[in-house]
Amino acid sequence: MSSTMYQVATLQSLMTGYTRAVITVDDLMKHGDTGLGTFEDVNGEMIVCGGHCYKAADDGSVTEADPEEGVPFASVAFVGYGSDIIKTFDLDNIPDIDAMKAELDRRIEEWFGLNSMHVVRIDGSFRKIAARSEAPLRTQHISLKQILSGTQRSFEFDDVEGSMVCVYYPDYMKGINAPGWHLHFLSKDRSLGGHVFDLEMIRGTASMVKLSSIEIQLPTAPAFDTYSLADDSSDDIKTVEQGKK
Numbered sequence: 001m002s003s004t005m006y007q008v009a010t011l012q013s014l015m016t017g018y019t020r021a022v023i024t025v026d027d028l029m030k031h032g033d034t035g036l037g038t039f040e041d042v043n044g045e046m047i048v049c050g051g052h053c054y055k056a057a058d059d060g061s062v063t064e065a066d067p068e069e070g071v072p073f074a075s076v077a078f079v080g081y082g083s084d085i086i087k088t089f090d091l092d093n094i095p096d097i098d099a100m101k102a103e104l105d106r107r108i109e110e111w112f113g114l115n116s117m118h119v120v121r122i123d124g125s126f127r128k129i130a131a132r133s134e135a136p137l138r139t140q141h142i143s144l145k146q147i148l149s150g151t152q153r154s155f156e157f158d159d160v161e162g163s164m165v166c167v168y169y170p171d172y173m174k175g176i177n178a179p180g181w182h183l184h185f186l187s188k189d190r191s192l193g194g195h196v197f198d199l200e201m202i203r204g205t206a207s208m209v210k211l212s213s214i215e216i217q218l219p220t221a222p223a224f225d226t227y228s229l230a231d232d233s234s235d236d237i238k239t240v241e242q243g244k245k
Helices: 011-015 097-110 144-151 222-226 235-239
Strands: 004-008 032-036 044-047 052-056 062-065 073-077 086-092 117-134 152-169 179-186 191-211 215-216
Touching: 011 073, 011 144, 011 152, 032 152, 044 073, 044 152, 044 191, 044 235, 052 179, 052 191, 052 215, 062 179, 073 117, 086 097, 097 152, 097 179, 097 191, 117 179, 144 152, 144 235, 152 191, 191 235
Parallel strands: 004 215
Antiparallel strands: 004 073, 032 044, 032 073, 044 052, 052 062, 086 191, 117 152, 117 191, 152 179, 179 191
16 A cells, blocks of 8 residues: 555546556556546446445446456545545535535645645535446547547436545646546445536545555557547546536
C-alpha cells in the first residue's frame, strides 16, 4: 500500500477510442481498494469499493468483475492508508451533483489540496441517484463519445443506500484524467450502480485521501502508438461526464 494514485492508461487515450485491455482486474486490485474506471470494449462502468471490483451493466445491475477481465482505463488508490493522509467528515442534505462537487471542492481547499489528487468514499442515504452505464462495443479508432452515443443507457435509483466513489484530478492534469470530480455509485447491497451525473443525498459520511504521486501504466501493444493523443477533447469529456448522448 502507498499514498499513490494508480492509473491505467489516460483519459485521452480512452476518449480517442483505445478500449483494449491494458491490464487485468486482478492486476488492478493490487494497487488500490477504491476507485473507478471501465472494462475492455467499454463493457460497463467500474466501481472499486472496499477492496472489490464491481461492474455496472447497461441496465444498472451490478456484478463482481471477473479477475481476468481486461481494463483499458481506471484510477485506484488505497483509502484509509495512514491517519496522516485521510480525513473523514459528515455530509447532509446535498440537493444535486453540483452542490456535492462544490462541497468536496471546499473540503480539499481547506486542506490545501486543489493541486493534489484525491479519492473519496461516501457512504450514505440518497433520495435519488441518476446514473448511466453502457453495453460493450468492439471498435478501433472510434471516439468514446461516438461509442456511448449508441451504447449508453440512463437510469435512476430512488431512496437507496450505498457508496459514492469520487476521484478528483486538478486542472493541470487534463488529458491524464478529467479535471475535477468523477463519481460512480454502488448500492449497499451491491446490486445497483453506475456513472453518476446527478444525485440528491440525505446524509452520509465521507473518507478522503489526498494523493501526491501517480503511477501510470500505459498500453504496451503496438496499436497504442497509432492513436493521436494530442487533440483537445475537453468538450467531449464534458458531454461524456454529464451522461449526454
